[in-house]
Amino acid sequence: MPERPPATVKPRVVKGFRDILPHQAAARRRVIETIRAAFERYGFVPLDTPAVEYVDALLGLGEEGSKNLFRFTSPDGEEIALRYDLTVPLARVVAQYRDLPRPFRRYQVSPVWRADKPDPGRFREFVQFDIDSVGVPTVLADAEIVMAMDEALCALRLDFRVRYSSRKLLNSILRWAGVPEGRSMDTMRVLDKFDKIGLEDLLRELGPGRTDASGDRIRGLGLPDPAVMKLREFYETHAVTDRAPGGGLDALTRLFEAVPGSGEAVAELGEMERYLRIAKIPPARVGLDTSLARGLDYYTGLIFEATLNDLPRFGAIFGGGRYDGLVSRFGEEAVPATGASIGVDRLVAAMEELGRVPKGWAVARVMMTVMDPERMPDYLALTREVREAGIPAEIYLGDAKSLKKQFAYADRMGIPVVLIAGSNEFEAGTVSIKDLSEGRRGSEEAATRDAWVKQRSGQQTVSRSEMIPVLKRLLEVA
């Protein structure tokens, strides 16, 4: 490129964004494929929508994300922005394609973007995995969302708890407590903090405000004292005690008696409870929790959320609920809808914290070393034979001549087995197989530099016809 001045640019990732390195990308993919398989068993169908939407479609939903859009101008001079969730694009699709089959049960796994202040562990781009049922007003659809989510998390071998409640119930409670109509959404956003801050701080935030651990002043909603007292009563006699697993139907009876106007909500929660039992989901894993509020404006019925039992402070790993009003934002028609969203990157981060994400980058399970570059045709043929047996394999492409350095590359990548062949092996019709993971199994601390010597014991020479069977045996063990 002699025409262009070689301007140098500092390589750096945009603030609040990050690169997903191979071991993380592999973990993310495993998580996505496991979730996808669960959702596909339920018959949800895939949908992909563009990364950008018109700003008018994204604005004014009261959702936190809609306040922090990455906005820009299209080449046609129109105001567009990166999507901040997958629910609003779905509502847009449902309103736009009038002849979609109903029910329309779709999944979407895609990145979303929020121009928030980045925190450690909080990024401006993250992948969500959503399922939604559009066109179904019955609780069966909500229950199915929870069942499919439950199945996905079980398939990921996670120890979790799903809690569900109802926006309708919360509305009854707020009316009963005397919270002014116009303050109900603000109140719910504070109630949503119950798990994080506890009852006393929550009540202070509903009333006069409070000072947090770092001494910062948090403004209160200034609700009237009697309302705050009634909410205290509710939390102490219901929300806190009803969380006990298995208390579902009893708790509902008491709620119905205590909260005027809660009939419809209690009936729906009861139906949910029954479907979950039919599905043989244990109450300890999925159960009623009337302290659940969820922060989004657009919920209109049942709401649900899951947390990891091993990492309770990690926050929700999925959340969702019924939103019967969202589609009508794009047209006359009110379309019932319910769904939930898994924070895939959050889940991967949690699994990393639980030590469930291997650190090795390699996809290959076998590396062909190159002792004698003149023999390249033979090395390529050997590598091809391993691949054809269904074992991911790479041939060493670097410039290191010494086997020691080639082993060090394999070891660093986490490739468990290497093949070695020189003139001796070619003459004898054999190949040497070295299990690099054997040394590691004995001593995790074996430095890469010393690994070669320590691991000599893990080397065997076999005939060409034995190569594949031996590799298969080794890799099942390794």
Add this chain to the structure above:
Amino acid sequence: MPERPPATVKPRVVKGFRDILPHQAAARRRVIETIRAAFERYGFVPLDTPAVEYVDALLGLGEEGSKNLFRFTSPDGEEIALRYDLTVPLARVVAQYRDLPRPFRRYQVSPVWRADKPDPGRFREFVQFDIDSVGVPTVLADAEIVMAMDEALCALRLDFRVRYSSRKLLNSILRWAGVPEGRSMDTMRVLDKFDKIGLEDLLRELGPGRTDASGDRIRGLGLPDPAVMKLREFYETHAVTDRAPGGGLDALTRLFEAVPGSGEAVAELGEMERYLRIAKIPPARVGLDTSLARGLDYYTGLIFEATLNDLPRFGAIFGGGRYDGLVSRFGEEAVPATGASIGVDRLVAAMEELGRVPKGWAVARVMMTVMDPERMPDYLALTREVREAGIPAEIYLGDAKSLKKQFAYADRMGIPVVLIAGSNEFEAGTVSIKDLSEGRRGSEEAATRDAWVKQRSGQQTVSRSEMIPVLKRLLEVA
């Protein structure tokens, strides 16, 4: 949501973008997974980079995409833009993480964005699937890229041809023809049109310009006449005739004799040819074509490109080459690199055109109808049993009471089999299984409305214990 005025927004997709509907999304996923499996057999490791990069990293590469950025400002006031390819982010990553293992062989499958003028079939967002080898200067790395691409396209059961040539060879040819040094990149961009416009129009574009089919004037490069005549000579005696499959090594000998300074390029092309033969790839599928130019500035060595034999006018479905100078844009160090990019959405569009993308949306293979809503627990249990046998199944969630309408939904979605159970079946311990695809197999034109009647023949009642075996048999046939 009583607080908010119910503003209505017209539902529409941003110009130049599109929704990927379920049958397309499923096809795209199958294509991606097939390609991924091929690349993983070669041991390429996954990497994900953010959708956005700093503008300075993306600008000034001479790449078409870099002229059409979706630019915006980060919350921190910095100039950022959506990535337009996956190669520049890789170069940034390699320069940024100094201790990456070398060789670093990665794959990435992600959307990219270009603020081009949208055309029919040309979108502003599309998915690319790239593999690259970083840190390897030898032709073996280029050959491996082509082999892995060849394997991926074979796995997709496509009829294609990969052509390769060399930027170094083109440089020798342009010097030999007397093309002024400063015009070489412009010249290559015109040479890249050879397949599209043919030799005569190409030569006019190199010289005085031409008028295209629609009467528009296309400016010529104004190269000196002797240079254009030498290029004609080259195309007539080499490029056009050398394309014959199998002519590789002979053609190279003639090139070496005809073009002064082509020694290094010819040696590399010869090495490529030998590796491909070792890999037993037939010359008719992958071969030398010295008319290949590729439009990107940054190539420095071997270049390659594939087209579909059934859809030659569809253009390249993958392309790539060696770019040893790109990483040094981000730092002092020159890092050898080579790679290629598959246009996934282009490939899916081609497969749609070839009739290889089924129109049905369904993921579920079985739908449980709901005859008697009181029996919901039984229907849920039946559905669960089907799922547990590994067969994707959904329960009908809609409000249609009649079986006919429920069948119509299944038929429209493309669900091949439905289950029916009413009091008769429950009492007898049986279930009815109806093969909706049977009618379709007989007559593709059977209208949804009439399908129910026509397909009655495809119904059988079996005992509960026979249900799963019968479903498995049916679905393997269906």
